Amino acid sequence: MIRFEHVTKRYADGTAAVDDLSFEVARGELVALVGPSGCGKTTTVKMVNRLVEPTSGRILLDGRDVADADPVELRRGIGYVIQQVGLFPHRTVLENTATVPRLLGVGRARAHARAAELLDLVGLDPRTFGDRYPDQLSGGQRQRVGVARALAADPPVLLMDEPFGAVDPVVREHLQSEFLRLQAQVRKTVLLVTHDLEEAVRLGDRMAVYGHGTIEQLDAPATVLGAPAGPYVARFVGADRALRRLSVTPVEEAHLDRPPVVRLDDPLPRDPDGARAVVLDADGRPYGWLPAAAGTTGRSGSVREHARPMEARVPLGGSLREALSAMLRYDAGWVAVVDPADGGRYLGVLTPERLHGALRRSVGGLTPR
Structure with a gap:
């Protein structure tokens, strides 16, 4: 042109x-x-x-x-x-x-x-x-x-x-x-x-x-x-x-962790290992997270009663900078990644370790001239 x-x-x-x-x-x-x-x-x-x-x-x-x-x-x-x-x-x-x-x-x-x-x-x-x-x-x-x-x-x-x-x-x-x-x-x-x-x-x-x-x-x-x-x-x-x-480095599915997932209206799971879980709503969108201790012995009720909301999320294809900014803004240990083309459906989480790895691979994939 x-x-x-x-x-x-x-x-x-x-x-x-x-x-x-x-x-x-x-x-x-x-x-x-x-x-x-x-x-x-x-x-x-x-x-x-x-x-x-x-x-x-x-x-x-x-x-x-x-x-x-x-x-x-x-x-x-x-x-x-x-x-x-x-x-x-x-x-x-x-x-x-x-x-x-x-x-x-x-x-x-x-x-x-x-x-x-x-x-x-x-x-x-x-x-x-x-x-x-x-x-x-x-x-x-x-x-x-x-x-x-x-x-x-x-x-x-x-x-x-x-x-x-x-x-x-x-x-x-x-x-x-x-x-x-x-x-x-x-x-x-x-x-x-x-x-x-x-x-x-x-x-x-x-x-x-x-x-x-x-x-x-x-x-x-x-x-x-x-x-x-x-x-x-x-x-x-x-x-x-x-x-x-x-x-300028986009968030890709290959960057994501996929921890255990529960639904907001599910019964509280019994998890002897006490693993933290991501909580999704009825449409598969991220709501928040379930603390590791929620499903241990003596606890009952639904996921909704124990779930903690979390606003840290970025769209697939958004930048690593957006993801890091969301983590810092919400003081979060991870950020949920969603599919904007599918109504915000949950895809996985990006952790600081995964973000660091994605950035290192991005830089390492280019050979200095």
């Missing part, structure tokens, strides 16, 4: 912002560009929509050289989201979101209907927020409007330059989650510039680690963290890169 062919941007003083850059972004893929300040990330993005012109090389968008396109028309067909958002202060949220369709000649009613649909998609009820002005919104809400506006003309490509960098960490994490949900629905081809390694790991299908005007490694986040291409990349991703892999 986006292809860089030996692209260089050199300024009059001889400084090369990017130097002989060649890479491709597939249709529907999100590539995160990460690296130190001044390494050429933003220049790379701005050359796609011709806010910066390359000195040499070609950039192809869906097979067409962007240099052959009228810059204004080109930009109207590319979504662009920046840290400062850039909303028009004198226009309402609905009018801001409808800006590009209106410039493309779409009628007011149709453009506003499209804007309302997108505001709803990014989590802003158009009935509540449509008539507000930018200065009546929080920073996170303005960022959402910026994303909605960028999507309003249904562009195939979305360029994002530090889109969530101006908000606090809690809001940023929420915006990232919302964007992942949104991207799963719209599947745009995205170039995302960020200084935040965690953001690149979380959002990117692949991540490009920049040196000084060049890409030192372009790989899936798990590969960059587990098999850095060289000393520079290893230093950049940090000595704790194995821990960062928690975010």
